Amino acid sequence: MRALLALLLLLPMSAFADTIDKADTAWILTATALVLFMTLPGLSFFYAGLVRSKNVLSVLMQCFAIACLASIVWLAFGYSLAFGEGNAFIGDFSKAFLNGVGKDSVSGTLPEPLFFIFQMTFAIITPALIVGGFAERMKFSSVLLFTTGWLILVYLPVCHWVWGGGWLAEMGMLDFAGGTVVHITAGVGALVAAIVIKNRHGFGSANLIPHNLTMTVAGAGMLWVGWFGFNGGSAVAANGDAAMAMLVTHISAAAGSLTWAGLEWKKYGKPSVLGIVTGMVAGLGTITPASGFVGPAASLVIGISAGIVCFYCTNLIKQKWKIDDSLDVFPVHGVGGILGTFLAGIFCSPDLGIFSGYGFGGDNQNIAQQLGVQSIGIVATFAYTAIVSYFLLKVVGLMTKGIRVDHEQEIQGLDIVSHEERGYNL
Numbered sequence: 426m427r428a429l430l431a432l433l434l435l436l437p438m439s440a441f442a443d444t445i446d447k448a449d450t451a452w453i454l455t456a457t458a459l460v461l462f463m464t465l466p467g468l469s470f471f472y473a474g475l476v477r478s479k480n481v482l483s484v485l486m487q488c489f490a491i492a493c494l495a496s497i498v499w500l501a502f503g504y505s506l507a508f509g510e511g512n513a514f515i516g517d518f519s520k521a522f523l524n525g526v527g528k529d530s531v532s533g534t535l536p537e538p539l540f541f542i543f544q545m546t547f548a549i550i551t552p553a554l555i556v557g558g559f560a561e562r563m564k565f566s567s568v569l570l571f572t573t574g575w576l577i578l579v580y581l582p583v584c585h586w587v588w589g590g591g592w593l594a595e596m597g598m599l600d601f602a603g604g605t606v607v608h609i610t611a612g613v614g615a616l617v618a619a620i621v622i623k624n625r626h627g628f629g630s631a632n633l634i635p636h637n638l639t640m641t642v643a644g645a646g647m648l649w650v651g652w653f654g655f656n657g658g659s660a661v662a663a664n665g666d667a668a669m670a671m672l673v674t675h676i677s678a679a680a681g682s683l684t685w686a687g688l689e690w691k692k693y694g695k696p697s698v699l700g701i702v703t704g705m706v707a708g709l710g711t712i713t714p715a716s717g718f719v720g721p722a723a724s725l726v727i728g729i730s731a732g733i734v735c736f737y738c739t740n741l742i743k744q745k746w747k748i749d750d751s752l753d754v755f756p757v758h759g760v761g762g763i764l765g766t767f768l769a770g771i772f773c774s775p776d777l778g779i780f781s782g783y784g785f786g787g788d789n790q791n792i793a794q795q796l797g798v799q800s801i802g803i804v805a806t807f808a809y810t811a812i813v814s815y816f817l818l819k820v821v822g823l824m825t826k827g828i829r830v831d832h833e834q835e836i837q838g839l840d841i842v843s844h845e846e847r848g849y850n851l
Contacts, residue, residue: 478637482839498573503545552614601715603762607758614814615755684729685701731761
């Protein structure tokens with residue numbers, strides 16, 4: 426026995442690397458299902474309840490189709506461009522169509538096919554979030570073309586920058602589960618889409634209230650549960666990092682919900698159901714980039730901050746700027762992603778007492794250095810996404826002879842116009 430132990434001690438650490446861990450594998454299998462559950466049916470129901478009844482099926486259809494489309498893009502070359510070696514800005518085609526990846530392939534402690542599909546679920550939900558920016562007025566053909574181009578030109582490069590060993594990763598950028606990769610990109614993409622496609626007819630004057638808040642609340646609950654896989658799964662292991670990520674995710678969601686509801690109560694006299702679930706999403710989106718780097722006390726501060734900042738940004742964009750980001754994608758996800766990515770650079774510090782986190786990224790030694798990197802990541806992601814999304818929308822508009830349905834079709838509703846079906850036949 427002693428001889429065996431001595432032999433093991435003499436082996437290089439690399440001999441133990443890239444070995445499948447059954448506990449990690451079991452957890453990420455579960456997390457993968459939870460993240461897909463966030464889109465289908467979570468986000469789909471959340472969004473569908475927020476639109477008018479004549480457009481409920483169009484939103485469900487868009488989310489479902491995007492899930493299918495993103496899966497094929499991810500298989501064809503998306504995974505390879507995001508996580509292939511490549512260079513500092515984009516990966517390569519070495520694993521296109523999972524070339525060289527079989528059931529025995531290993532990525533860290535996971536089977537590589539599992540890591541592939543876990544990351545696929547992130548590529549699915551990110552463009553699906555953008556649906557909220559152009560809901561009730563974009564042609565279905567335009568949605569499919571825009572989603573394909575956006576995945577290739579925006580999501581894949583940014584994913585590589587942050588998670589695939591790209592230039593932001595080399596700087597020590599902290600983004601545990603998608604503050605930049607998911608929320609800033611989706612939020613900015615939705616904002617640009619809302620500006621380019623212009624407001625819905627009747628925005629600011631007609632009654633555009635949600636048609637089924639019960640459906641929205643059900644979807645919100647699914648999102649909350651699924652987010653445990655989103656953030657906890659991003660530890661890519663069954664360990665303390667995953668457990669803490671789940672804990673801080675829950676606390677931030679609860680704090681964001683109560684904060685938003687409280688602000689509504691004070692401002693309007695009554696707290697709304699829509700407000701409390703929107704506050705939950707704000708809390709979840711804001712904690713996402715910080716979830717693996719901060720502790721419970723910090724997550725409470727982050728959740729409260731999310732509720733306050735996202736609440737006022739929502740009012741600013743719709744009431745002051747008159748931008749019809751129909752389902753509040755930018756003020757909730759985009760602003761939440763920016764806020765959370767920035768706060769991660771503060772609360773990751775191990776020297777804040779009860780608010781301490783678990784250390785800085787890369788070679789960063791203090792809060793100032795980490796905030797510098799976080800700010801660069803925020804600005805670069807925002808600017809790149811905005812520019813590419815704008816030109817992509819213009820190109821898609823040319824390809825489809827107008828990105829938006831005409832006035833009569835919008836009045837009739839996209840369920841009939843795009844799919845010849847009705848959500849309700851009562």
